[in-house]
Amino acid sequence: MDGTLTGAPWPASTSIGATSTGARPATDQVTDHVADQVAARTLPLRGVRVLDLTEGAAQSCGRYLADLGAEVLRIEPPGGSPGRAEPVVFALRNAGKLGLVLDLDDETGRERLHELAGTADILLDSSGEATARARGLTPETLSARHPRLVIVSLTAFGRSGPYRDFTATEPVLAALGGVLARSGLPGARPVLPPAGLVDQTVGVHAAWAALVAYVRRLRTGAGELVDVSAHEAVVHGFDPGFGTQGSAAAGRPEGFPRDRPDASAFYPVFPCADGHVRICLLARRQWRAMFAWLGEPAEFADPSYDTIPARFAAADRLHPLIGALFAGVRRDALVAEGTRRGVPIAAVLTPGEVLAADHFAETGTLVDAEIAEGLRARVPSGYISVDGVRAGLRHRAPNLGEHTELLLDEAAPGGAAADGPVPGSAVPGSGALDAGALDGGVLDGTGERGPEPDLGIPGDPADGPLAGLRVLDLGVIVFGAELGRLFADQGADVIKIENEAFPDGLRQTRRGGGMNASFAWGQRNKRGLGLDLRSEQGAALFRELVRHADIVAANFKPGTLESLGLSHAQLAEINPRIIVSDSSAFGSRGPWSGRMGYGPLVRSSCGVSALWRDPTRAETDSQAYCDGSTVYPDHIAGHVTAVAALAAVIRRARSGRGAALETAQADVAVMPLGPALAAESLAPGTVAPGTVDGGAGNxxxxxxxxxxxxxxxxxxxxxxxxxxxxxxxxxxxxxxxxxxxxxxxxxxxxxxxxxxxxxxxxxxxxxxxxxxxxxxxxxxxxxxxxxEELTDPQLVARRSFRTLEHPLLSRPVPANARIAWFSTIADPPLRPAPVPGEHTREICRTLLGLTEDEIDRLVEAGVLQPPPEHALA
CATH class of the missing domain: 3.30.1540.10 (formyl-coa transferase, domain 3)
Known part of the structure; x- marks a missing residue:
């Protein structure tokens, strides 16, 4: 993405619906440019400066931080990044960044880096240990000179362990990270997931670790060394075998098959008149709707088929009936009828069909943009919306060294420009920056740092970087569990709010209460409050909690918070500092917003399933799809949203206001397919399963x-x-x-x-x-x-797993130990997940100031729900 608009160093964001060829009127470009600059000034990380010395997947960490408004300075060697050999991939990983060239093998170049580091907040580096030592730029050396700097080392396997010096690519990480073992048909060769999914996991995981450390820096004044292992990010972040798993439940050593699981019947795919559709029958009512659609065949009238295991066991008889019903009918008609009946169903879209989907055009998920000089393509715009503004693609990646001279002049002592080229740097094609590009707040105009913002968090950061933050967690299933857990692990007071009439789906895996490992993993370190939000009194109590909260997190179907009177606008009237995160499968806008959303349907609708299939099988083979035994994008969507929510906390320190965040899981699934979608938009029909290089061909x-x-x-x-x-x-x-x-x-x-x-x-x-x-x-x-992850030499050496105990589990279970190694931040505690309503009385007494008599009356009315007596026995 190394092109510019004629006469402008910053290309304007392209309007949704623009064609991928031809110039737009200058007035449109100016309008877009102004809107882009206004949006940039409201993004949550404005004022945060990041130095990006990364290569490979690590570059996507800086990209997400730039999307959220950070000023990211992309530092390349004089010959340019090796990643430029894959121009589309490089462009999408580095969009929104500024570019400069420094020769870090030269003493003058290293000194220039130190000058920049003195103005920065976060430094991202993927150099190996040997290279860092040879240059005298190890994290320890940098920290000694810049004690307030957050230094994130993002390498393939981390800075310790027997694999420390190994090299890893995305396919290698998929193999060693446990992804490949769940991908492919039984008895056949395993199948690599689509290019980009593993890299996405690494980048977002690192962004979370970086912001956690930065928040601690804001609270204590001290920097942090962060050791991120891409390997561990995949093991614990992509679809963890020993984490919140939803329907996968594949991490139990005694239950995981040695061969790939036969997942074709989990979320089956059926051929139809113009392609394939996938169904996702989970709830009893969904099966009953499908049963009626089939004409109520007597063979499946028995109530035992209301259960998933019974239908799975009968797949050899049931699926042919569904296949016969769908054969000859077009996908759009099947999706419309399924939606009308309440049967979760989605078309399996190819990359070309994703590019043409009206939904992604109307929501701004996909935009036409200049990605290299003279080259335009249709690409994903960004993960998330903040206050209705997409936090994503605003300008192209920089040309090599485009901003070197200006950035080094600004960073030099006194800010004075040197005469002629700056030693230790290269300036091929430098251009003037937009006037607002460097006013983010890290410098005060005299070359000195401005005052640090006060986050206004009352807790003691010694109890965790996020201690003192309070999260009201309305989240459910995998996404909800992950988002809340990330905050709880770092010390936030996360209150999981449940209504016994609508229990979290993860609790429903055991009859009669109890606890399962998946719930124990995802809800650790939280408190539990039983509350009926649908009652007037329950909603009033929730609003009172909002007065003393920082974040409200939910992932219901669109419109649910509004129907409960709990939208961001309504809650901001109570607490202007509140941050509300609302997530759904396809977002609150666009023609798909009303669809039922489950991960398998999201994958099908976004092109992931079409690319995650056995390339040796015929295109008409409905059994060739290999994504049935994974949970994606639930976990990574939780990480994406956590990063944005924490960024909103940082912005709040400057602005005093909260934020409305919206995450469409479909947007999360589309983002890593950016190179494939760009290639398909440029040469339709060329992207197919098995593509691993984004079109580089090397x-x-x-x-x-x-x-x-x-x-x-x-x-x-x-x-x-x-x-x-x-x-x-x-x-x-x-x-x-x-x-x-x-x-x-x-x-x-x-x-x-x-x-x-x-x-x-x-x-x-x-x-x-x-x-x-x-x-x-x-x-x-x-x-x-x-x-085998539990005995993997690298994971054992880095103590990547710990043991999680819960009084309601039959035995202790392994659990992820941490998101990264930190120099001062301790590993998360492993407090047991709450039983339903476990802390109801405690929370009502301490936060709401209710007396025992008041609590008893509300319990009797069903508004408050303490735990069942047997649950704590």
Whole structure:
């Protein structure tokens, strides 16, 4: 994304619905440019400066921070980032950033970096330990000189452990992170997830860790060293085997199949007249609606089929009936009829169909934008909306070194510009910045830092970086659990509010109450309040709690908060500082806003399912989809929203006002497909399952068999140097010359190349393949099954798991230990998840000031709900 608008250093945001070719009128460009600058001044991280020295997936961390308004300075070496070899991927990872070039192998360049670090709040770095030491720029060295700086080291495996020096690509992380083991058809080769999903997890996970550390800095004045492992981000963030799992429940060592789970019947896909549709029958009422649609066949009239296990067991008889009903009917008609009947159903859309979907155009999820000079494509605009404004793509990624001179002049002592080029830097094509681009508040105009904002949080940060924040958690299922848990783990007082008439779906997995591991994982460190929000008195009590709260989090269907009288506008009248996060499957606007939303339907509607299928199967094969046993985008959507909510807390310190946040999980699912969607918009019909390089054409990533029973590994060749190293390991150095020495030659003989490597890997265990190729500098990784994560040498060395106990669990369970290693922030506590209403009386006494008599009367009326007596026995 290295283009500019003629005569303007900042290209304007492109209006929704603009075509992907041709120029727009200058008046439209000016209007968009002004609107962009106004929006930027209201985004929550305005005033936060970030130095971005990252490569690969780590760049998406800075992109999200830039989307939220941070001033992100992208620092590249004189020759440019290696990532520029994949121009579309690079452009989307670096949109919204400023660009400068520094030679960090040169002393003058390093000194210029220190000058910039003196003006910054957060520094992101993905350099390995050896490179950092050679330059004298280790996190410890930087921290010693800049003790207020938050320094985030984001590397493949972290700064410790036996894999510390390994290299990892997205496919390798999918293998070692437990994703690959759940992807693919039983008995067949595992299937890599679509490119971008794993990288997205890493970037958003790191953004959360960075802001947690930054909030602590604002509260204490001291910086922080943060060690983020991309490997652990995938293990604990993508779809954790030992975390809130929804229907996956795959992390139980005794229950996880050795082969890929047969997930085709979980959320089945059926062919129809013009493609495929997917259904998601969970609740009894949904099955009953499907039963009626089928004409109430006597074979399935028994009430036992009201349960998911019974229908799953009868899939060989039930699914042919549904298939016959759907055959010959067009997708739109099936979706409309299913919606009318209350049957969760969605069309399985290809990338091309996603690009053409009216919903994504009307909501602004997809926009046409200049992504490189003279090149326009249709791309995702951003994750989330803040106060109705999309926090996302505002301007293209910078040209190489575009802002070097101005930024270094501004950072130099006294802010005085040096005559001529700045030593240690390169300035190819520098341009003047918009007048408002550098007034974010980190400098006061004299080169000195302005005063830090006071977050106004009353708690003691020694009890956790977010201690003193109060979150009223109305969230349900996976997304709701994850969002609240992230805050609770860092010390916030998270009050999970439930109504016994509408229990959280995760509680319903056991009859008669009790606790399951999934709920225990997702609700740890929270308090529980039983409250009927549908009653007038219950709603009044909730509003009173809002007076003393910071965040309200919900993920109901659109309009639910408004119907309860609990919209952001209504709650802001009570507490102008309140931040309200409202999430749903497809958002509150657009033609799909009224659809029932579950993760499998979101994946189908956003192109994820179409790209997550076995590429060796025919396009008409409805059994070829491989995303049925994962929970996506629920977990990562929770992380995305947590980052935005914490950013809103930071903005509130300056503005004094809260925020209305909206997350459509569909937007979260579309974002990582940006390179694929851009490629499809430029060359329709070219993006297909198995694409791993965003169109670069220089990558060979293969899932290959290893010695043993159903053992597999990933080998990922990124360019000619990797191929030469691999040829040496194979004992065939001659393969590094001639036709196969080039990416084009290898692609032309793909099957032959794959077979050649497979013969070598098949004679070795996955661990042997990983060790040998990593030692040679070739990215490779074993397919790790979820139970094996508990004994993985790297995860064990980094103490990535702890033991979670709960009095209502039959036994302790493993749980993720932390989001990152911090220099001063302690690991989260593991307080047990509350039973329904466990802290109702305590909260009513201490926060609402109710007497015991008042509480008793409200309990008798059903407004308040304390825990059942047997629940705490």
């Amino acid at each position: 990558i060979f990533a293969a899932v290959l068999p290893c010695a043993g029973d159903d053992e597999w590994c990933v080998v990922d060749v990124r360019g000619d140097e990797h191929w030469a190293r691999l040829a040496t390991v194979l004992g065939r150095p001659e393969l590094a010359v001639g036709e196969l020495a080039t990416a084009g030659g290898r692609r032309a003989r793909w099957a032959e190349v794959e077979e050649l490597i497979a013969r070598w890997t098949a004679q070795r265990t996955p661990a042997q393949v990983t060790a040998t190729l990593q030692e040679a500098g070739v990215p490779a990784g074993a397919m790790v099954r979820l139970p």
